[in-house]
Amino acid sequence: MSIKLTIMDEMARVAREHGKILAPLDDDLALLDCGLDSLGIAVLVARLEDKLGLDPFTTAEEVQFPVTVGDFVKAYEHGAH
Amino acid sequence: MSTALTDAQPLRARLTGATADAVFFDRAARVRVADLVCRTSLCGGRADLGGRAVLLVTASQLTAALALIELDGMVRRLLILPPDVDPDHLGALIAGAEIDAVVTDGTLPPQLAGLPVRVVCTPGIVPLAEPPRACERTEWVLLTSGTTGVPKMVAHSVAGLTAALAPSASAEPVVWGTFYDIRRYGGLQIFLRAVLGGASLVLSSAGEPVAEHLARLARHGVTHLSGTPSHWRRALMSPEIGRIAPRYVRLSGEIADQAILDALRAAFPRADIGHAYASTEAGVVFAVDDGRAGFPARFLNGARNGVEIKIVDGCLRIRSPGAALRYVGGAKTAALHDGDGFVDSGDMVERQGDRYVFVGRQGGIINVGGLKVHPEEVEAVINRHPRVRMSLVRAKRSPFTGALVVADIVLTAPAAAAGNEAELRDDILKLCRGALPRHKVPAAISFVPALAVAATGKLARRGV
Structure with a gap:
């Protein structure tokens, strides 16, 4: 599964567990509008660390907060290289 | 410096109630309790210890037990070193407690080499030349189980340490066992219960695997057994657990949740199962024996056995005759009690129906x-x-x-x-x-x- 698909999959799963409704996702959508609140995003990042073996936000020297869903996915795609 | 003895008899004087077959065991040795009345475990130098502030540092719990009985009433202060203390903290502890003598059963760390008086303690007890004279009301100093930095030293009187002990009602011989080291508050309570109850006591040896300890507990017919919930969970994972059948199972030192209480009930269907709430500073506060986690809300109404509890900002505060006297040494700037004589436990509780349950530590x-x-x-x-x-x-x-x-x-x-x-x-x-x-x-x-x-x-x- 591609990184992007894994992320989308996990987002849907966290949203379901947290009783949230996920907005239709596209790259320009603001992350905070995707339907997950900051706790949901924090949990998502922890889950993705298990799945993908990396956490681009916590390991970085300076945390770059992703603004859009596209930024969020890119952070993982960059980190994986 | 001596204090006249009035109410509190030293431990050795209280051994007379020991049954003839009461024995302290560890993996390597056994000592008949009745023999301790007129024998000594200290090899020479005994006379030099009178009135001193003594550090007790032993490899074995058994020699610690013998020395505790021997030194109570003889020395001014008794600092009990648990086995896991960082040697780097020894200097601060000795200075803070004004230690001027050490009792040991083995080699001493270099930090202790400079102490003027050094006496060796062994399980090979020998008859005393003359009957022991108690002249001091010994101050017992225990270390808290804090996680970082130099542990705090907490002073107790023997009267306070034994305040929670009711006379044993059991007609049958009692054999105590403890997963807890007797050099810490929780284990010391069990040691004192055994001593004052005239019971046997099975102690673990340093590095002894859980399975072997359990097998020895079974062999000596343990009837009363105590440990933290973590100790018990570990014991329940050992195949040897089926070999013991204690009449009394006691938990303390950590929150006893319903799962561990139920697991112990299943493992020991006929045992009395109690979880005690105690801390090095507050002493033994209460014991709960109804098999349910937490404690009844009515415990907050008035004093029970002289112990009062109240809740301030979700935290339990305790006023008790079993509470420590004060901190010793560097930490003495911190008051142990609040203005009303209550000790802040740092343990947070939450009301659930007719009970309070422990939810965690304030700092955690x-x-x-x-x-x-x-x-x-x-x-x-x-x-x-x-x-x-x-x-x-x-x-x-x-x-x-x-x-x-x-x-x-x-x-x-x-x-x-x-x-x-x-x-x-x-x-x-x-x-x-x-x-x-x-x-x-x-x-x-x-x-x-x-x-x-x-x-x-x-x-x-x-x-x-």
């Missing part, structure tokens, strides 16, 4: 995006799962919420989980989601083969 709170989580309350939920033996909930750093809750879990049968870990993880999370608000549900679960239990018998919690 995980802050998830501004919301507080006690690791222990999450562990209590996880531990309810039938496949879970024990769990550790800890904080994981997150740039989004500051921290997240994650869990390390030991399963009852780890091998059986291979292949369906994902399913089990989902099942445990489902249980958590049903019982906890969302910020308390672990963001991640790891299955681990074991969890570290500190020398204090408590689950080793890393700093948050």
Whole structure:
């Protein structure tokens, strides 16, 4: 599964567990509008660390907060290289 | 410097009630308790100890037990060193407690080489030339089980240490066992129960595996056995657990959740099972014997056995004849009691129906995006799962919420989980989601083969 698909999959799963409704996702959508609140995003990042073996936000020297869903996915795609 | 003896008799004088067959055991040796009345475990130099501030540092719990009986009433102050103290802290402890003598059963760390008086203690007891004279009301100094820095030294009187002990009602011989080291408050309570009750006591030896300790407890016919919930969870994982059948099972030192109480009930259907609430500073506060976690709310109404409790900002405060006298040494700037004589326990409780349950330590709170989580309350939920033996909930750093809750879990049968870990993880999370608000549900679960239990018998919690 591609990184992007894994992320989308996990987002849907966290949203379901947290009783949230996920907005239709596209790259320009603001992350905070995707339907997950900051706790949901924090949990998502922890889950993705298990799945993908990396956490681009916590390991970085300076945390770059992703603004859009596209930024969020890119952070993982960059980190994986 | 001597204080006249009035109410409190020294320990040796209280041994006369020991039955003829009461024995202290460890893996290597045995000592008949009645023999201690007129024999000594101290090889020479005994006379030099009178009135001094003595550090007791032993490799074995058995020699510590013998020395405690011997030194109470003889020395001014008795600082009991638990086995796990960082040698780097010894200098501060000796200076703070004004130690001028050491009693030991083996080689001393170099930090203690300069002490003027040094006396060796062995289990090979010999007759005393003349009957012992008690002339001091010895101050007992225990170390707290704090996690970092120099441990605090806490002073007790023997009267305070034994305040919670009711005379034994048992007509049958009692054999005490303890998973707890007797050089810490929780284990010392068991030692004192054995001494004052004229009972036998089975002690573990340094480095003894749980299975061997359990086998020895079985061989000596243990009737009363005490440990922390972590000790008990570990014991329940040993195949040897089936060999013991204690009449009384006691838990203290950590929160006893319903899962461990139920597991012990299942393992020992006929035993009395009690969980005691005690701390080095507050002493023994109460014991609960109805098999349910927490304690009845009515415990807050007035004094029970001279002990009063109240709740301030969610935290238990205790005023008790069993409480410590004060801190000793460097930490003495901190007051042990508040203005009304209550000790702040740092243990947080929450009302649930007609009971209060312990939710965690004041200092152990995980802050998830501004919301507080006690690791222990999450562990209590996880531990309810039938496949879970024990769990550790800890904080994981997150740039989004500051921290997240994650869990390390030991399963009852780890091998059986291979292949369906994902399913089990989902099942445990489902249980958590049903019982906890969302910020308390672990963001991640790891299955681990074991969890570290500190020398204090408590689950080793890393700093948050």
